[in-house]
Amino acid sequence: MTPPEYTYPAGALAFPHRGLTGIAGLAPHQIWFLLDEAEQWVEMNRGAQKRVELLSGMTIINAFFENSTRTLLSFEIAGKRLGADVVNMAVATSSVKKGETLIDTAMTLNAMRADAIVIRHASSGAVQLIADKVDCPVLNAGDGQHEHPTQALLDALTIRQAKRAFNGLRVTICGDILHSRVARSNILCLASLGADVRVCAPPALMPADIEQMGVTVFHDFDAALKGADVVMMLRLQMERMEGQFIPSPREYRHLYGLTLDRLELAESNALVMHPGPMNRGVEIDSNVADHVERSMITTQVEMGVAIRMACLDVLTRKGRKMEGWA
């Protein structure tokens, strides 16, 4: 698929970072390039032969300092389908528990001669900290409230497959914008691709200076939905559900839950998205989540494996003596 908005400039692969710690810093054509690269894996993954030997002999370490079954599974499957040796470092048993510093753990993984390290960490910036210390490319699988770049890329791929272009596309992101790395990476990615991004949250869950990211701010979900081409719901974290941020799940649903009625306010072919895992009946109703034509939620999961394959492939090209991510 050739992009309608972008043509690859010469040196399209000369990315600013060696790893992928965030969407910030990526040029639009670089995002587009990663989406293009992912398409081949979408195709392959639908057949019975789902493995190539592209990264054969390379070692990928998934170091998840924060639990996440689906993201870990997605990266593990992605690496294995590319033919790499994939090893998972379990946080529960890690030396981190013995008081080892994060940097020491990173240096250890590096010394084992990993070809790529995928990191998830509860602290914003932890991934960059590690990326600065190791010799191989580092892929951010979510760090604190900072970024979750592969989630934004898989969301963009999901949208592109249905809508083909991003220019002027109205995307409404609703939920806990303040604490969400998914929201942050998606805003950066979608704005960069030319979409018209709207964010909607209760005042207590909206960052103060969010307009500077080029988005339109809403507190009224109905207004935010009007004319939307894509509705992206965020997971409401349990720990926000009571007390200072949200009066109750029931109240949250009343004001910010995506119901079938409310979906009517958006465009008639609007896509519904959610990064999962969902709280059904809180931020999204089951008849919306399971809507055969509108819900893209399982498609997002499928695109996730393809995007992670694309990222792992591109990031390790230099290690394979190919032109690649610098």
Place this chain on the structure above:
Amino acid sequence: MTPPEYTYPAGALAFPHRGLTGIAGLAPHQIWFLLDEAEQWVEMNRGAQKRVELLSGMTIINAFFENSTRTLLSFEIAGKRLGADVVNMAVATSSVKKGETLIDTAMTLNAMRADAIVIRHASSGAVQLIADKVDCPVLNAGDGQHEHPTQALLDALTIRQAKRAFNGLRVTICGDILHSRVARSNILCLASLGADVRVCAPPALMPADIEQMGVTVFHDFDAALKGADVVMMLRLQMERMEGQFIPSPREYRHLYGLTLDRLELAESNALVMHPGPMNRGVEIDSNVADHVERSMITTQVEMGVAIRMACLDVLTRKGRKMEGWA
């Protein structure tokens, strides 16, 4: 090995289900077919070269919602020896803990384009629930008190190798029949193959309508052992050992434990079986468990890998465009 009892009818591979959620519903010749298929893997696993590329490029996900080291290991080894990419979903870190529904978890695994999903779950029927929702074959690795089909198949294979035929073979199953999916699947399997199945348990651990499954009911272990060709002991779950079901482990051993003396009541070449892990000194004495000629307990473990290889192979044949499990 050609079966003495069955010849394969035309369309032997036209199995009623796409997955394997239980022994119930399998025709005797289908059970026999799976045992035959397993024989080649028993052979291969005894050599130094234990891997084929049969399922190369396929992805198998082991989703164990209930802990089980040995069954998980067995399935993981089976999948890897067939050349598949195997990923384990760890329950302890799963989104299930975040309140995700079982169906959403299943849909996620499905969207990652698994070629087979192996599931263990504490609730009876959970595996069928998932099987109904996903596109790939599902293999039941034990669900609640319902079924554990690969255990029954590996037990049948173990018996067949020693006894060659099942017609009229007296098999005594002793233990907590009421709560045991191992007992249930074994009864279905052995009765289907023509064996004379006896069940023995304290009254409180015997299902009310068990005779309807075609078995003979005993409460006196000595009587149940008389003339038995096979003695299959069940694991006594810790939580049953005190209180309402069993007065004490000591008392249980006295009435239902397999001692060397008691084994004398069975046929002189009777096989001793146990699905493990054993409570030595409770349901089985060490000198019985370690009996060089009679105990089949480690053989059962060995047959387990072979049976799981056979099941994974047969279940994924359709995905590989071969005639297979429909």
Place this chain on the structure above:
Amino acid sequence: MTPPEYTYPAGALAFPHRGLTGIAGLAPHQIWFLLDEAEQWVEMNRGAQKRVELLSGMTIINAFFENSTRTLLSFEIAGKRLGADVVNMAVATSSVKKGETLIDTAMTLNAMRADAIVIRHASSGAVQLIADKVDCPVLNAGDGQHEHPTQALLDALTIRQAKRAFNGLRVTICGDILHSRVARSNILCLASLGADVRVCAPPALMPADIEQMGVTVFHDFDAALKGADVVMMLRLQMERMEGQFIPSPREYRHLYGLTLDRLELAESNALVMHPGPMNRGVEIDSNVADHVERSMITTQVEMGVAIRMACLDVLTRKGRKMEGWA
């Protein structure tokens, strides 16, 4: 690299044990042989192609009854880079928790037809107990306060690369000598290779009869450092840091911590080593641990993968019908 001290006698591969449960019992030329074998893997691991098919079709089971992320990762990567199928038995979910005996667990792993089993266990001697019961070679990844042979081998390889020979090399090992299997295996290994080994610890953490191992005993760290060619610091276990053994981490650092000042007492090109994970600011200061020229700490990790590859290769040769470890 040909050894200056040893030439391989005829039948160099006729090792006394089938597995590797400790350094004790190994002849010096056998240690040297394993170091030589590891060199090729050091080389390979530095390139992009890090996998050979040497152990293709073999199954290695890592059975870690005691948590250890870095050692497990190292063994897992080693096995995969040799082309083996590697499966990890997670202790947290193991049948051991269900009261199964260690021997039964071992018999189960054996029955799954493992080609090598790597074991870590909190009890001294547990690995030998298992090795006596199974048909395949067993590799000790640390058992209680007994041995941790691959740690000693990787330390020896690290030293050999920098110093080339061991004869008369002054190696100071400082820390909790009493409880440390790392110290024990290193003393056996280094003394066997001809080094002049000094051990230094507070009196409460020094074994009574340690001189019998051919080492010189120190309680004053400054004296122990004088003229040392290698300084090997041991991790201070948290549980020893307060109460009966050590007054406080601060006091420990004062007496036995390796500071930059103290390092001056050793030879000007002395190597600094630590098995990790480190307690920075307790047994070792950060400016020592991160010393560009002197610290070998990440090199040790790198050598760890190579040594484990060498051990897994050599131990499984007999299974591959090659001359090998008897």
